Amino acid sequence: MEVGAALETLNDEEFDDHVARLRLELLTRPNATAALVDAFAAIQEAAYRTIGQRPYPSQLFGAIAVYHGEIAEMQTGEGKTLTAVLPAAAAALAGIPVHVLTVNDYLAARDAENLGPVYRRLGLSVGLVVQDSSREQRRAAYACDVVYCSNKEIAFDYMRDSLVFGHSDHALLRHAARLKCDETMDRALTLRGLHFAIVDEADSVLLDEARTPLVISGTNQRNRQETKIYAQALEIADAMEEEVHFHVRTLTRQLEMTALGETRTDDLAASLGPAWAGRMRRRELVRSALVARHLLNQDAHYLVRDDKIIIIDDNTGRPMPDRNWEQGLHQLVEIKEGVTPTATWDPVARMTLQRFFRMYHHIGGMTGTAREVAGELWGTYDLVARKIPTNRASRLEYLGAIVADSITEKWWRVKERAVHLQAQGRPVLIGTNTVGASEQLSEVLTAAGCVHRVLNARQDRQEADIIAEAGAQGAVTIATNMAGRGTDIILADTVRDAGGLHIILTELHESARLDRQFFGRAGRQGDPGTYEIIASLEDEILVRNVPRIAARLAAMAESDYRARVAIAVMRFVQWRMGRLHTRTRADLLRMDEYEATSLAFAGRN
């Protein structure tokens, strides 16, 4: 009899005995194929008995890839969340601590809760670490067999642990502390090593998020003078003219001062006292002030909430209350927005996500979008991306693109579509790039009497609630990137017959992978679904990056042809941005490795 079929006949007690025997076998032979087959069969059975879902053959293929340290490329909605349980539980049954890493707290909490019963049925413990978890809660969670956590949380916990060892954060030292049963040291640490990581949305975590190094701040360097200096820097910045004194490079999010700009800085700062005497420092200060003024916008890059600046994560659209910009930039934005300036902090530890993940003994992962980054995943992490076939054929249909002349006209078109589809009883999910845009569109829909909900960094606390309703008959939901990766919208039965969820993307993201992830909220698990793009010639991606082409397109009459050309240009900008980001990550990793080796003998601070 087939292994799985035999397990179905067991009663609960017999199944428990079977799992206990299996655990012993795995502890001694974790890599034996027969033992792994038995383990997967038992986990499948446990999933069926607890949450009523039996992993499909496609999920088994994915699970085998992940277990063997590969990235399983599975289309959106194919069930990567359940797929991860198979390698995670199999490794945990074999005694290996497992970290299942997601892109955000909402998904970590959702998955730990939904899948907890499967692990517990197998006698395994499950922990959860989110931003609000205390140190004690973290330590308890990391002691579990399987931990669900967002990538940033665990990387920061690792860095904090490293600080306990001063600069000498060598793995061997940590083992030495354990061997000596150094109780104090052990109590100071939260993690118990980096063994097996299963990375969900692997391209986002391992690449997109890895563009900015993680920094831990230490001692408070508050200086009364500081606020005054930052305010002066903003005043000087306001006396500068774009294209004359500085250039903004939107593609790379960089700002360069021209020679004229530097001289102007020197002139204006001449009478401001000794704090402005250093030439390098004063130019850097003014450059930062220009960045605060021209590159960082309210409701796009940050929110102002309760007299605080709250950064919005570029990749996930989520508010990050614990994050700060470095080197005075945060304070400059605070002064610009008129909120009480906070103190500046000195960085005491810095690490890239690349270096962090390369320290794991074993990594596997899943994503819906690995194709175009397969080379980099291999180059940086030695990870192979393996394409897994879908369980059922996809019924997701692309309806084409409309590119309106202006943003106002774009909102009008989106409203027309939403009202039309709502009347047909179909749910509609509309994607915007910023909090500001989601609110503008919301006003247009409200004025037209179209009932809808908004999910953005301001409404993050109602996330689960909004998502639970987004698949209902006639539901219209406007969402930023927060409803991108991982979000699972369950359709009401009547909606399936009406054609499923319809997605409207109103602005292309900075990467085509993000667009595909957003479209992937529809047509999941073989459900029907449609998607379209309604963009405009005034969108940032065109106006900021290729202004001359945008102007030429604006001179053409609106047609399908113009829309196709405009979308092709936007895709070209995305491709160029992707290449730049790859280069940034390579440079960052090189620097990080250089610093790690050159500072190896620096000793404690």
Ligand SMILES: Nc1ncnc2c1ncn2[C@@H]1O[C@H](COP(=O)(O)OP(=O)(O)OP(=O)(O)O)[C@@H](O)[C@H]1O
């Ligand atoms: N074997 C199964 N049997 C029944 N339902 C399943 C099975 N596997 C997954 N599902 C359901 O399919 C839906 C999509 O799963 P999930 O959200 O894990 O997809 P995903 O691949 O992670 O998508 P994304 O790429 O968007 O993150 C969920 O509602 C989940 O409960």
